[in-house]
Amino acid sequence: MTDPVADVRLLPVTGLPEVRPGDDLGRLVVEALERAGTPLVDGDVVVVTSKVVSKAEGLIASTDAIDRSELVLRESHRVVSERSTDTGVTRVVASHAGPVMAGAGIDASNTGDAELLLLPHDPDASARWVHDKILAAVARPVRIGVVLSDTAGRPWRTGLVDLALGLSGIQALDDLRGRSDTEGRDLAVTVRCLADEIAAAADLVKGKVDRVPVAVVRGLGQVVVADGSTARSLVRAGVEDWFALGRAEAVRDALGVSPGSALSDNIGIESVRPEPLSRRVDRALQVALTGGDAVEAAHLAGDATVVRLRARSELQLGRAWARFEVALAGERLQSASSHEDGTVVVHISEG
Amino acid sequence: MTDPVADVRLLPVTGLPEVRPGDDLGRLVVEALERAGTPLVDGDVVVVTSKVVSKAEGLIASTDAIDRSELVLRESHRVVSERSTDTGVTRVVASHAGPVMAGAGIDASNTGDAELLLLPHDPDASARWVHDKILAAVARPVRIGVVLSDTAGRPWRTGLVDLALGLSGIQALDDLRGRSDTEGRDLAVTVRCLADEIAAAADLVKGKVDRVPVAVVRGLGQVVVADGSTARSLVRAGVEDWFALGRAEAVRDALGVSPGSALSDNIGIESVRPEPLSRRVDRALQVALTGGDAVEAAHLAGDATVVRLRARSELQLGRAWARFEVALAGERLQSASSHEDGTVVVHISEG
Numbered sequence: 001m002t003d004p005v006a007d008v009r010l011l012p013v014t015g016l017p018e019v020r021p022g023d024d025l026g027r028l029v030v031e032a033l034e035r036a037g038t039p040l041v042d043g044d045v046v047v048v049t050s051k052v053v054s055k056a057e058g059l060i061a062s063t064d065a066i067d068r069s070e071l072v073l074r075e076s077h078r079v080v081s082e083r084s085t086d087t088g089v090t091r092v093v094a095s096h097a098g099p100v101m102a103g104a105g106i107d108a109s110n111t112g113d114a115e116l117l118l119l120p121h122d123p124d125a126s127a128r129w130v131h132d133k134i135l136a137a138v139a140r141p142v143r144i145g146v147v148l149s150d151t152a153g154r155p156w157r158t159g160l161v162d163l164a165l166g167l168s169g170i171q172a173l174d175d176l177r178g179r180s181d182t183e184g185r186d187l188a189v190t191v192r193c194l195a196d197e198i199a200a201a202a203d204l205v206k207g208k209v210d211r212v213p214v215a216v217v218r219g220l221g222q223v224v225v226a227d228g229s230t231a232r233s234l235v236r237a238g239v240e241d242w243f244a245l246g247r248a249e250a251v252r253d254a255l256g257v258s259p260g261s262a263l264s265d266n267i268g269i270e271s272v273r274p275e276p277l278s279r280r281v282d283r284a285l286q287v288a289l290t291g292g293d294a295v296e297a298a299h300l301a302g303d304a305t306v307v308r309l310r311a312r313s314e315l316q317l318g319r320a321w322a323r324f325e326v327a328l329a330g331e332r333l334q335s336a337s338s339h340e341d342g343t344v345v346v347h348i349s350e351g
Numbered sequence: 352m353t354d355p356v357a358d359v360r361l362l363p364v365t366g367l368p369e370v371r372p373g374d375d376l377g378r379l380v381v382e383a384l385e386r387a388g389t390p391l392v393d394g395d396v397v398v399v400t401s402k403v404v405s406k407a408e409g410l411i412a413s414t415d416a417i418d419r420s421e422l423v424l425r426e427s428h429r430v431v432s433e434r435s436t437d438t439g440v441t442r443v444v445a446s447h448a449g450p451v452m453a454g455a456g457i458d459a460s461n462t463g464d465a466e467l468l469l470l471p472h473d474p475d476a477s478a479r480w481v482h483d484k485i486l487a488a489v490a491r492p493v494r495i496g497v498v499l500s501d502t503a504g505r506p507w508r509t510g511l512v513d514l515a516l517g518l519s520g521i522q523a524l525d526d527l528r529g530r531s532d533t534e535g536r537d538l539a540v541t542v543r544c545l546a547d548e549i550a551a552a553a554d555l556v557k558g559k560v561d562r563v564p565v566a567v568v569r570g571l572g573q574v575v576v577a578d579g580s581t582a583r584s585l586v587r588a589g590v591e592d593w594f595a596l597g598r599a600e601a602v603r604d605a606l607g608v609s610p611g612s613a614l615s616d617n618i619g620i621e622s623v624r625p626e627p628l629s630r631r632v633d634r635a636l637q638v639a640l641t642g643g644d645a646v647e648a649a650h651l652a653g654d655a656t657v658v659r660l661r662a663r664s665e666l667q668l669g670r671a672w673a674r675f676e677v678a679l680a681g682e683r684l685q686s687a688s689s690h691e692d693g694t695v696v697v698h699i700s701e702g
Contacts, residue, residue, distance in 0.1 A: 196508065
């Protein structure tokens with residue numbers, strides 16, 4: 001009945017110098033660990049903040065040459081959600097690096113003022129590179145794994161946690177399907193994401209402010225298995241991704257206004273701050289009328305909550321009316337309408 | 352330049368008996384730790400799997416009395432996403448316990464066959480209860496924190512990780528905004544979710560199969576602060592929640608078909624398995640025609656990819672046409688249409 005699992009230790013790797021392009025990260029880590037009297041042992045997982053890997057790889061963009069917002073689009077292949085803020089537009093994107101992250105994981109802090117740090121486009125390859133460099137620096141046989149970590153937000157929870165951006169030499173998922181629980185029944189769907197839990201654990205001893213970009217997770221030897229796992233395979237895609245667009249974006253996209261497009265920018269993007277009802281109504285109206293139909297829309301008596309739609313063709317009026325209702329629902333607004341020949345009047349209220 | 356952060360240890364608490372309703376979980380944990388020669392010390396965070404708390408609190412539902420799917424709806428206040436599977440409908444819901452989780456976190460494994468374990472409705476109160484019971488059993492002054500953990504999926508990543516369902520006596524978020532980085536610049540938005548990282552770390556030594564439902568995270572003393580943090584406050588709500596509905600659900604909802612409703616059930620729910628185009632087209636058509644308009648729809652020449660819409664009123668036809676286009680986009684299908692008096696023909700293709 002007692003469990004074979006033993007203690008796990010999270011060791012911060014302190015005393016690393018500022019990493020610069022071309023640095024041998026493996027040697028720096030191994031030397032720091034040896035100076036601290038905790039050389040690597042079999043079963044260690046070395047968790048390295050992607051930021052120092054980006055620095056060593058020289059993945060730096062100058063803000064003189066490109067705007068941050070353009071860079072976010074360049075470093076991603078799909079916009080998932082977007083909100084306007086006081087300083088621009090924040091976009092959650094499917095990054096070239098793999099994960100869905102705000103701002104494509106582009107990082108400004110801790111680097112020069114006019115410089116932005118980009119994520120490696122193949123973080124699993126970068127993890128293998130770090131792994132190889134560490135083994136070369138250790139210069140004795142040692143069975144270790146490497147996780148490249150990055151910090152990301154989560155849709156439904158406040159605060160950031162670290163996740164596995166890249167990995168080498170570890171088992172990413174612990175698949176308990178098929179095994180039985182203590183009373184002999186099958187465990188239904190229990191696939192644990194070890195790689196992300198390791199990254200999150202290591203973050204507890206890595207410093208965001210103090211310079212501790214590397215930690216060693218010691219005592220998880222069973223995880224250090226070269227089973228071909230990659231961090232990229234942890235990213236849900238296609239039909240597996242039930243949240244490929246945010247709530248508002250899904251509705252706008254279905255009406256022909258894709259997030260990240262010039263059209264979306266022109267129409268205007270929901271703000272992170274409270275907005276007047278009139279702005280939300282007008283945005284819904286613009287989204288609705290991208291249908292291309294010749295429909296005339298006006299606020300009745302200057303009232304933001306009453307919109308009159310008019311068209312020569314009843315077919316066009318019907319289309320615009322239905323699209324406006326859908327767009328209003330996308331703005332979390334309710335509507336009630338009345339219709340007379342050639343005219344629809346829509347009354348709008350908060351949901 | 353060296354960092355003050357010291358090692359952190361993850362200690363599995365082994366040798367706990369099967370927990371039963373009414374058990375004093377605090378005493379069981381303290382005794383197990385003392386037997387193992389690792390009594391609690393100042394700064395420890397005790398991470399307890401919610402399952403054993405549910406058992407101790409007797410939060411058990413009989414599957415004789417209620418269907419699991421009804422139970423999921425009863426234990427939640429909003430359906431976020433839903434998919435049909437071979438065995439029923441899987442729903443991601445905003446649970447009464449707080450987090451957004453598949454199946455409201457209801458758990459079958461490790462309990463009797465006809466029994467389901469429910470999550471506490473006030474997990475922060477349950478965490479305080481465990482905290483109090485531990486302090487009473489220790490019977491000496493010790494400054495500890497408690498995290499109630501549960502296992503949840505994530506929208507964009509494969510595999511489950513543990514998160515903080517409830518907490519007591521710890522700082523949930525590490526707010527680095529306002530502090531400066533090593534080069535004196537302000538760190539933009541770096542609020543780390545310590546509570547979730549602690550839960551994830553503890554899961555590395557807790558067993559899903561072997562009976563280790565409790566772990567101690569030792570060495571994070573600075574986190575053990577009674578600052579009034581709750582796990583419930585970690586759940587994003589309202590305008591902060593950009594992913595209040597899945598992509599497909601957002602579109603259906605905007606057309607008047609809410610996930611979790613009888614209407615959604617009747618129309619049919621997207622499957623986790625590949626589906627024939629005809630099924631997706633018919634579902635979109637049904638969603639479109641819930642608008643209530645008297646519209647006649649038919650497949651032209653039995654071709655699933657061509658739908659003819661007819662109505663006496665051009666206004667109704669326009670509405671149904673626009674709604675059908677939106678519903679098709681919600682099914683990730685593209686459409687091109689032609690219109691003649693009283694008739695619209697829609698040609699549908701994969702996106």
